[in-house]
Amino acid sequence: EDSDEEGKKFYEGHEVNTGLASGYRGDRTFVMRGQRIGVFRHNEDGGVDHAGTINKIATTKGKAFTPSKFMLHQADRAMVLNNPKDPHSLYKMDLEVGKVVEEWKVHEDIPVSQIAPDSKFAPTQPGQTLVGTSHNAVFRIDPRLSGNKLVDSEWKQYVTKAAFSAITTTEEGHLAVASEKGDIRLFDTIGKNAKTALPAMGDPILGIDVTASGRYIVATCKTHLYVIDTLINDGKFSGKLGFERSFPASSRPVPKRLQLKPEHVLYMRSEVSFTPARFNIGPDLEENSIVTSSGNYVIAWDFKKIKQGVLDKYEIKQYDDKVVQDEFRFANDKDIVVALENNVLMVNKKKLKKPTRASLASPARVTRSSRGGPAQ
Numbered sequence: 446e447d448s449d450e451e452g453k454k455f456y457e458g459h460e461v462n463t464g465l466a467s468g469y470r471g472d473r474t475f476v477m478r479g480q481r482i483g484v485f486r487h488n489e490d491g492g493v494d495h496a497g498t499i500n501k502i503a504t505t506k507g508k509a510f511t512p513s514k515f516m517l518h519q520a521d522r523a524m525v526l527n528n529p530k531d532p533h534s535l536y537k538m539d540l541e542v543g544k545v546v547e548e549w550k551v552h553e554d555i556p557v558s559q560i561a562p563d564s565k566f567a568p569t570q571p572g573q574t575l576v577g578t579s580h581n582a583v584f585r586i587d588p589r590l591s592g593n594k595l596v597d598s599e600w601k602q603y604v605t606k607a608a609f610s611a612i613t614t615t616e617e618g619h620l621a622v623a624s625e626k627g628d629i630r631l632f633d634t635i636g637k638n639a640k641t642a643l644p645a646m647g648d649p650i651l652g653i654d655v656t657a658s659g660r661y662i663v664a665t666c667k668t669h670l671y672v673i674d675t676l677i678n679d680g681k682f683s684g685k686l687g688f689e690r691s692f693p694a695s696s697r698p699v700p701k702r703l704q705l706k707p708e709h710v711l712y713m714r715s716e717v718s719f720t721p722a723r724f725n726i727g728p729d730l731e732e733n734s735i736v737t738s739s740g741n742y743v744i745a746w747d748f749k750k751i752k753q754g755v756l757d758k759y760e761i762k763q764y765d766d767k768v769v770q771d772e773f774r775f776a777n778d779k780d781i782v783v784a785l786e787n788n789v790l791m792v793n794k795k796k797l798k799k800p801t802r803a804s805l806a807s808p809a810r811v812t813r814s815s816r817g818g819p820a821q
Contacts, residue, residue: 452495452813455483461786462769463513469568469775470521474782475540476789480511482524482538485789491780493791499543502526504536512536516560519571525560532556535577537588549588552595555579555602559611560586564618565657566728576620576635581607583622585635599635611652611721615659619688623650623664631675631688641687646671646700652721656732659686661752663724663735664700668717670737671700672751703746703756705739705800712805715740720770724748727776734794736781738768741808743783745797760797764788765808788813 460479467474472487473496482499503509512526524538526545533556537547551557559578562568563585567575574587574596584600608625615621620632622639627646630639648666655662662673675687675698682690692698710717722737735746743762750758766785774780774791781792798804 449495451498455481455495455498456787456813462784462789464515464770465772465782465784465789466515466517466524467772467774467782468521469517469566473521474789475515475517475524476784477512477515480509483789484540487774487780487782487791491791491793493782493789495789497543499538499540502538503545504528505545505548514560516562516575517568518562518575519573520569522571525575527557527560532558535560535586535594547588549586549594550592551577551586552584552593555582555584555595555600557586559609561612561614561620564614565616565655565726567614567618569728576612576614578609578612578622580609581605583609583612583620583632583635601632601636601638610650611664613653613655613662615655615688616657617659619659619686621653621655621662621688623653625649627666629653629662629664629673631686633688640689641675641691643673643687643697643700651719654721654723656724657726657728659688661724661732661748663722665719665722665737667719669702669704670719670722670735670746671702672735673698673700701751701754701756703735703751703759705744705759706757709761709800709805712800712802713740713742719744720768723772725773725778727778730776730778733778734773736771736773738771738783741765741767742805743768743771743781743792743797745781745794759800760794761800761804762792762797763805763808 462478464477474485476483480502484497485493486496510528513529514527518525526536535549536545539546556579557577582602585596586594610625611623622630629643631641632639650664652665664671680693717739720738724732725734741764747758769784771783
């Protein structure tokens, strides 16, 4: 067990937390902070304790770097990191020893801008491959290949500037790829044309997630979210999803737009700027919530209500620090792990309140998670 001192030390310096990855296999959450990764254990009181710090992220040659993208891999034993200064490579960190052990040269002409697991629950398994995009290509990455790790038979490049900005995968490994133009492409395999190209919705898409089945997508724009039902309802492919077949021209899906009510935005006293929204996920768990954040607020929508056409049923919790990222614990639809710029905590969904002037005006003060305890 390490002391509170190491927990306090994690927060020293001028950096802030920039993202989190909640573990797939156990009780750990990993938080990026500059060139360090904080490891946090979920405790029995519904909070988190600082369990250790991986200091000085560096290449296999010892050159320090600050990742902007990272994801858990191989049943939480590894983490895949990018180095924004070298976009043609990815790095594999062995989380059990706390250092980068492999550099993967993906392709000399194709930079990697986004990465995602092969399939929704692939990170629970020891599999090696993953998927990625550049600004105009979608491809599979296989670290076992000698030389370039991009799989030649599984990549698709677009001649036009596609401006891909986000990628996600379903349980079956189908892909949804979104762009800065606001469009979304749905693929059943990599290397072929998209089965469905949903027209641009007018705003850049900052993040995308999909239910395990592929039925529903949530796309995050700066001031609103879109929920899209991918089920084809008529024509010869009725009953199939847009990942598998193209929608008839006459019945493309109409996205549901989620946004905060103007009076709530007024009480919040800051402009809306959503972080990428996520469904709660787990192999035997029905998705019933969508969680995001804006400024100092964690915000969760009732997904069941959205499916019924009720788009303004959301609950909120305010903190005294900016929320960097939040997501449900894996295979859990109650506990939301939250990274603030200078704290990490867990909050039960029940602690989120219906937005009112009072609930939006008084921030929750929380103690540092080096000492654990439930989130306040």
